[in-house]
Amino acid sequence: MNNKKLGKRNSDTKNSEKQSRTYPRPVWVPRVVSGEEELCPDCFKVVGERSRYNLVCMLGKSKDGLTVGQLTEKIKLRQPTVTHHLQVLNSVEAVSSEARGRERVYKLNRSAHCFEECKIPY
Numbered sequence: 001m002n003n004k005k006l007g008k009r010n011s012d013t014k015n016s017e018k019q020s021r022t023y024p025r026p027v028w029v030p031r032v033v034s035g036e037e038e039l040c041p042d043c044f045k046v047v048g049e050r051s052r053y054n055l056v057c058m059l060g061k062s063k064d065g066l067t068v069g070q071l072t073e074k075i076k077l078r079q080p081t082v083t084h085h086l087q088v089l090n091s092v093e094a095v096s097s098e099a100r101g102r103e104r105v106y107k108l109n110r111s112a113h114c115f116e117e118c119k120i121p122y
């Protein structure tokens with residue numbers, strides 16, 4: 001009479017399918033891991049827009065981080081656009097920021113899932 005575990009699992013399978021949804025790798029992201037054509041949702045947020053990925057590469061090449069002003073000047077986008085991209089990157093912990101004087105300095109979070117596990121190049 002111990003069959004209460006049966007029949008309860010169906011809804012779980014549906015959930016994990018939803019979480020493992022992947023996105024195709026955009027053409028501007030160099031492929032470093034062979035066969036890695038699909039990106040998880042977090043990584044797609046990081047690289048899904050070309051200029052956002054450009055910001056990642058700029059921060060990746062900088063040792064001490066860059067301010068919003070420096071990034072805006074380099075990438076030639078409007079500052080609110082740059083700020084928006086940085087917020088998205090921050091939301092998946094791809095960047096971290098700290099106050100330096102009156103400015104905010106952004107750094108790439110190199111140990112983030114996207115770079116450590118999914119091997120997004122920068």
Ligand SMILES: [Zn+2]
Pocket residue numbers: 039040041042043113114118
């Ligand atoms: Zn990923």
